[in-house]
Amino acid sequence: MTEPKSKPGEKNNTANKLGTFSGVFTPSILTILGIILFMRLGYVVGAAGLRQALLILLIANTISVLTSLSLSAIATNLTVRGGGDYYLISRTLGFEFxxxxxxxxxxxxxxxxxxxxxxxxxVVAGLxxxxxxxxxxxxxxxxxxxFSLAWKGADWATRFQYAVMGILCLAVLSxxxxxxxxxxxxxxxxxxxxxxxxxxxxxxxxxxFPAATGFTQGxxxxxxxxxxxxxxxxxxxxAxxxxxxxxxxxxxxxxxxxxxxxxxxDFQAMNRVAIVPFLIVAGVFAATLSSAMASFLGAPRILQSMAADKVFxxxxxxxxxxxxxxxxQRATxxxxxxxxxxxxxxxxNLIARVVTMFFLISxxxxxxxxxxxxxxxxxxxxPRFKWFHQRASFAGALICLFVMLAIDWKSGALAVAVLYSLYQYLKRTSSTSRWADSQRSYHLQQVREHLLQISRELEHPRDWRPQVLTFSEDRERRIRLLKFSSWMVGKSxxxxxxxxxxxxxxxxxxxKNEAENELYQDIADxxxxxxxxxxxxPSFEVGNQLLLQTFGxxxxxxxxxxxxHHGVYAQRFFSAHFKRFGQNLRTSLRLGYNLVVLDALEEEWQTLERQPANERCxxxxxxxxxxxxxxxxxxxxxTRSDFWSHARLRVLVAEQDDNAEATKENLRQELERVRITxxxxxxxxxxxATIIASSADASLVFLPLALKEGRIIDSTGEMVDNLLPNLPLVALxxxxxxxxxxxxPESGAAGLLADAEDAVAAAQKRQQLVDEEIAELNAGLEKTLTTLIAARKDGNEEEAKTLYADLAKIRQQLDKATRRSAKADSxxxxxxxxxxxxxxxYHLNESTEEDAEDKNLP
Structure with missing residues (x-):
């Protein structure tokens, strides 16, 4: 196993490193058992009553315990270097946070x-x-x-803390x-x-609450x-x-x-209870100095770690x-x-509240x-530490936010504003992160979950958006093609x-590696x-055939x-060898790919870029x-892209039935219907000739593309080779x-399924009604037959004749109902x-165990 790499300015020498007691427990416990214990806990108990005081202890220590669980999990998942909270959060949430x-x-x-x-x-001045x-x-x-202790290093400061620890223990024991x-x-x-x-x-x-802000000093x-x-x-x-x-x-x-x-x-109430009051005074001295010492050790190490990371x-x-x-020493x-x-x-006082908020934010x-x-x-x-759960960590974050707002929402808002401003500054000014964090893993997980969710939902025409494959071997033309594709997708x-x-x-x-690097560079440019x-x-035809069938x-x-239009790939798309390249363009169309062919020469492109934004058309x-x-x-x-946001959009159509006004009105209604201005x-x-005369002054022209023997033709059936040189940029x-x-919203697959489900429900209803009718007729038939037999026994022939007629009518109705039942069943x-x-x-019958698990994702 390789040794972990050190950061700049960081040594791997462990000879003078600190252990659990001296490096974590001691600074943490000395900060927690601070001035609040000696001079404010009695006040809290007296003013709040023991019941509410215990509730305050519960809430504060819930934050401590939940954050300790989170700290233990994240600290055992990576090699923790200098910087404490800063290091852990930066390596998880990223450089900016x-x-x-x-x-x-x-x-x-x-x-x-x-x-x-x-x-x-x-305290000293008061005495x-x-x-x-x-x-x-x-x-x-x-x-x-x-400062003199911190200047000499953590080892000297730790010796001082041992003495402070002894005084605190005696004071608490007293x-x-x-x-x-x-x-x-x-x-x-x-x-x-x-x-x-x-x-x-x-x-x-x-x-x-400041009593609960020292457990991360270690x-x-x-x-x-x-x-x-x-x-x-x-x-x-x-601690x-x-x-x-x-x-x-x-x-x-x-x-x-x-x-x-x-x-x-009485803030000195502890003196009244202690068996040796002098020790409480000494404890107050020790508590204030130990808390100050812990901060004196922690602050410079955070700054040093940030400086080594070149954050600012x-x-x-x-x-x-x-x-x-x-x-x-410089940071000290x-x-x-x-x-x-x-x-x-x-x-x-205001700064004190904001400082407390900073700790809560951390x-x-x-x-x-x-x-x-x-x-x-x-x-x-x-993580090697297993006694944690992600929901507990999330609850800890929410509780911290709640406590910030409950204590002082103004100071909390100010602290959040400062943090957010720094975050935005780093996000806008920093280059690529100098380390890997968890943001990419999080986004990958989100992509997985969203793709699975999309696959369970029906595709609909309203969801359509351009997903573009841009083919280019020419680096000079590729930049223009990439820019055009970004305009074409309209940020969607x-x-x-x-x-x-x-x-x-x-x-x-x-x-392949060289070509990928070239593509990366061109995309960046x-x-x-x-x-x-x-x-x-092995050939372009094989590669393209596989690509179009498997991409995504x-x-x-x-x-x-x-x-x-003039690129190498276009020549292969529209070559005379039409059967090559997987039946060439027709294969692409059969596979469901729309085609856009851009005719953009260098001088035409430069003319477009020089054109004022409000004159583009x-x-x-x-x-x-x-x-x-x-x-x-x-x-x-x-027009959703920044480049074309002020451009005019013109839709041109040929006159129909020699009636220009009716054609124009129909076009206006069509544009109104599809909500395009x-x-x-x-x-x-x-x-x-008409196209050239009408669109020669346009910035970009969209023309419908058609094929004839592997070559592009316009809507009149003529080749476009003589048309394109007389127009600006053209997209075929x-x-x-x-x-x-x-x-x-009701159309498409969802509408078809809804109609089919409604049809099944209606057929089931009809079947049910017919079955109920047959059951009713059978009951009437049986009742009539019983009455007929009784009439025959009684010798009542007139009634028997009437019942015979009723029986025949019921049988006739039953035959019709039976036929209707057969039709309804069919x-x-x-x-x-x-x-x-x-x-x-639409693949709606497929259900896997993983799908069931994904439905329960938090």
Whole structure:
């Protein structure tokens, strides 16, 4: 097995790498057990009551647990390098999402350093009786001390965190012991309900939620871990599990030790419960500094990873690290500068809320990235961590979104707007992604599901759109052909540039690769969205025959061929050797391909491109039938392209029955019926002279194509060789498919099936009525016969004669009903047979186990 490649600036040396406890559990738990535990949890319990406080804990920790599940799945599916959340999301959702999130996370964590240090400064200044300015100086001193540790590297910072961990453990233990010794069950019951004049639920949730934003701190250290795939899930779950237990016990102890007014009115309430109050003060110091230290370690590593990926060129200088551990000293210096600026700005409540939203967005995107990866069903998604489900990840993303809106929808909207702006900037300015992400796998899965869904639905004329095979061997003409095909599909179809290589032997593989590269380059030069296709075959005729019969997948098939009139392929299409090339053009028409032949010389093309957009005109020489309908539709689609959006559309038709006005009115009604806006023009005839006189000043002319002995003729039966040189760009068109421009939704296969099903239902109804009539007649016959026998026994001859007549009448009616029943049964069988044939024709009787599974796709 090959070793994973390193990113630029990243070392494979694991000698100084961190383990699960030091690299993941420690920074995560120290951030979670922060200032909220010591100075705000009591307030939340007092104001919300224990019942709502437990609900707040449940919601916050649901986010933690679901995101930890997602993190564990995605982290065990790839080799996690430096950058934490940024790396995971960028390698899943793509360059743009990762870059946008990485930048805001770096800024959020850098600002968090300043906030935590301000909190530390305010606590110290409060103990010393100092002013706000003193608090800021203390905060700057704390930043300098933490910076010196972060500058030396993660190993030195981890040693500091061990000392902090010890202080926090002693502080929590002191509180727990004091809480157990002073336990009051009656007080617990009193504190169960919220305070009468307390703030709302979501206000208190917003106060508490920062306590749940530290469990991904270990992810930011991913580049410094010996085994990220193992350490990240284990360390994160340990940190989340321990923190849930600590907060749950602490909330219960608060409720069972202090009155509600004390809890909601004294942020130092933990000192009243702890057996050694001094340890709580030390814990506050440790909590603020440890949270700041964790952010000081995480932020520079996100920036360094982004710089190594060259996301924002201006940040590339931060990719360089120092020492065996690749310590990001440049990024650390930048993070420190942002932290100092944060302290200098003072009151930053709005920024604080937006920063919280950035963290929530990162958790939501981490959950969504896991759902996205799993939903793509890529064979490469094989996480070693199995205890997750894609629906759980999706639920985690939705909960994060809900909490953002519930806490502060304005700050949430601002955070989303910043992220979206960065995403759009990267999407518009970035080149091809420097790594593979899951977006292609996701789109492939969507293509699969959509193709399967299309195959289960009936084809309808309203669904028709041009799917074009563009044949060209001439590179000079190919660019023009590609551009014309893009106009022709009108942003609604697909284009495939085709080249058939004739020959045999091993060198054909090399020639095929060269031809594909040439097609890729020509497509790129043309600026057209198209696919290249090169086919190797012993002869052009064999290759084209196979191509036309096999191109496409499932219901997605090509339906139109586009050629250059003077190209090599056109010469083969219209050569005198008509039997070659699979019966040449007639074979293509029999296979259902419409044909468009473009006559566009270089000087004509240049003249068209120089023509002002509002002076361009498309002439369509209309004739009734499928070819005329196809020309109308292609002319309309042309105007949907940017190049022809301001062009005039003229439809020209020969005068009928020597009545120009009636012909023009009929044409106008036809255009109105098919909902195509165009100018109706009536000419005397469709001779070459009339065509030249009428369309010489047009930009593009659509002419119907016909064949005579393998050569193109116009609608009058004359060759077009003398016509084309006297016209601008010309597209010669013949339709091989039925083109219905005004198809009703009930028409087509769906309408035929509906009619057949209705006929079967009506036949069954008739059969049922006849059967009911026969049953009624049989019952009457039996009753009449019984009455007749009784009359005979009684000697009542007059009644017997009447009953004989009734019996004869019933038998006559029964004979007629029986004949009607036979006819109804025959009609029912015919209708059922017709319906079955239609179902077989449209492949509606096929059902597979995979189809049943696909119906249950989320």
């Amino acid at each position: 990762g870059g946008a999130l990485g930048l805001v996370l770096f800024l959020a964590q850098s600002v968090s350093v300043g906030f935590y240090c301000i909190g530390f400064g305010e 010393l009786g100092g002013s706000e300015t003193i608090a800021q100086f203390i905060a700057l001193f704390a930043i300098a001390a933490l 509180f727990f012991i004091g809480g157990v010794l002073n336990w009051n069950a009656d007080l617990l019951q009193t504190n169960w309900l919220p305070a009468a004049d307390g703030p709302g639920f979501w206000v208190l949730f917003a106060v508490f 992810v930011s250290m991913s580049g410094d871990l010996q085994d990220p795939g193992k350490s990240l899930p284990l360390g994160t779950f340990l 989340v599990g321990v923190s849930i237990l600590v907060y749950l016990v602490a909330a219960i102890l608060f409720a069972g030790n202090l009155p509600q007014d004390v809890l909601s009115g 060129p201006v940040l590339n200088l931060f990719a360089k690290g120092v020492g065996p551990a690749n310590n990001p 210096l930048f993070a420190a500068a942002i932290a100092v600026l944060t302290v200098g700005l003072g009151n930053l 958790y939501g995107l981490l959950n969504y990235a896991t759902y996205f990866e799993a939903r793509a069903a890529s064979p490469s998604f094989r 179809g697909l284009i495939t540039a085709v080249q058939i290589l004739e020959g045999k032997g091993a060198q054909q593989i090399r020639l 043309s600026g057209v969205q198209a696919f290249p296709l090169v086919v190797n075959a 997948i499932g219901p997605l098939r090509a339906n139109t061929i586009l050629l250059n 498309i002439d369509i020489w209309y004739q009734s039938g499928n070819t005329g309908s196809l020309m109308l539709l292609l002319g309309y689609l042309m 165009a100018e109706a023009v009536v000419v005397k005839d469709c001779s070459a 068109i013949v339709a091989a498919q039925q083109i219905d421009l005004d198809a009703e 009609k029912l069988e015919q209708d059922k047979e017709r319906l079955e044939k239609l179902r077989e024709e």
